Amino acid sequence: MARTLGNTGPTVSDLGLGAMGMSDMYGPADRGESIATIHAALDAGVTLIDTGDFYGMGHNELLIAEALRDRNRDDVTISVKFGGLRDPGGAWIGYDARPAAVKTFLSYTLQRLGTDHVDIYRPSRVDPNVPIEETIGAIAEMVEAGYVRYVGLSEVGPETIRRAAAVHPISDLQIEYSLMSRGIERGILQTCRELGIGVTAYGVLSRGLLSGSWSKERKLGRDFRATSPRFQGENLERNLKLVDKLREVAEAHGGNVAQLALAWVLTRGDDIVPLIGARRRPQLQDAIAALELRLSADELAQIEAAVPAEAVAGTRYNEVGMKHLDSEQHPAAH
Numbered sequence: 001m002a003r004t005l006g007n008t009g010p011t012v013s014d015l016g017l018g019a020m021g022m023s024d025m026y027g028p029a030d031r032g033e034s035i036a037t038i039h040a041a042l043d044a045g046v047t048l049i050d051t052g053d054f055y056g057m058g059h060n061e062l063l064i065a066e067a068l069r070d071r072n073r074d075d076v077t078i079s080v081k082f083g084g085l086r087d088p089g090g091a092w093i094g095y096d097a098r099p100a101a102v103k104t105f106l107s108y109t110l111q112r113l114g115t116d117h118v119d120i121y122r123p124s125r126v127d128p129n130v131p132i133e134e135t136i137g138a139i140a141e142m143v144e145a146g147y148v149r150y151v152g153l154s155e156v157g158p159e160t161i162r163r164a165a166a167v168h169p170i171s172d173l174q175i176e177y178s179l180m181s182r183g184i185e186r187g188i189l190q191t192c193r194e195l196g197i198g199v200t201a202y203g204v205l206s207r208g209l210l211s212g213s214w215s216k217e218r219k220l221g222r223d224f225r226a227t228s229p230r231f232q233g234e235n236l237e238r239n240l241k242l243v244d245k246l247r248e249v250a251e252a253h254g255g256n257v258a259q260l261a262l263a264w265v266l267t268r269g270d271d272i273v274p275l276i277g278a279r280r281r282p283q284l285q286d287a288i289a290a291l292e293l294r295l296s297a298d299e300l301a302q303i304e305a306a307v308p309a310e311a312v313a314g315t316r317y318n319e320v321g322m323k324h325l326d327s328e329q330h331p332a333a334h
């Protein structure tokens, strides 16, 4: 299993592992099980691991370093996001993608990961005070110096993609893409393809909504979904009805809801690598089994009819989060 990220990026497994939930965002995670899940992913042939320096403010990178300690570093493509600023309580307090900040964040990341290079380095969001050319230019200098192999982007729209690609080749754009989040199809994917840029898709299970195991009864503590519009009240009820429809298709087909949601993203193009947010081994095994699903055109049509994008209730981030998404600001976005 292998997919190449764009014209200039690395070749990685068909599926990547997103490690965020092992440290942050989705409530408590079990450290031993997280490490066992990373090992199980590597043993199953997964070669791409995605993290961010702000996932647990270093916790996620230290966890990955521990998991990779007895593994061959060169067998793994590590993708790191930077730029998110947070206080000790975890609150989001801005973005910093100035060249000096890029180099400083990278220095800490290399120490925490215990490595001499990051494979793909990307700003998590556009810093409104810094032209993207300056941010990408700083990463390009780090490529030149050997500390970074490839330059990536995250949640940006067509104009920013073009401006960034004019400074340095871009391996991939990381962006939310699922049956429930199809904004990338309005001009962004086309731009990536025109410029030979790959896509690493996150939220393919819509952060658990499309997992098949979400329910209205699930209690949320400190969790991203506690303020995510799609998980609130009436929106959640409407969205779970869509999941029920997808479950009917899954029951007829033989997979489960999560597998169909993932398999659908895999059919969107060989240039798209889904990142699965598995943090326990059974979830990972479920996802890996989805790679074997072969969906006919008729089944794909049934899946899309079960979850029509326009029927999804609520935006994918809250109001503040949406404002930070350059990918949502371009003219064709709405």
Ligand SMILES: NC(=O)c1ccc[n+]([C@@H]2O[C@H](COP(=O)([O-])OP(=O)(O)OC[C@H]3O[C@@H](n4cnc5c(N)ncnc54)[C@H](OP(=O)(O)O)[C@@H]3O)[C@@H](O)[C@H]2O)c1
Binding pocket: 017, 018, 019, 020, 021, 026, 050, 051, 052, 081, 124, 154, 155, 174, 175, 201, 202, 203, 204, 205, 206, 207, 208, 209, 211, 212, 213, 258, 275, 276, 277, 278, 279, 280, 282, 283, 284, 286, 287
């Ligand atoms: N660039 C960006 O802006 C950005 C933003 C967010 C994430 N990311 C990256 O993308 C990665 C994936 O994103 P995500 O974690 O939000 O995506 P996701 O896979 O859509 O959601 C993860 C959620 O799905 C559940 N889950 C995972 N595998 C499952 C399975 N096989 N069956 C049932 N449930 C399953 C987990 O459940 P439990 O809660 O029960 O464990 C977790 O709640 C992250 O780890 C991160 O590296 C990037």
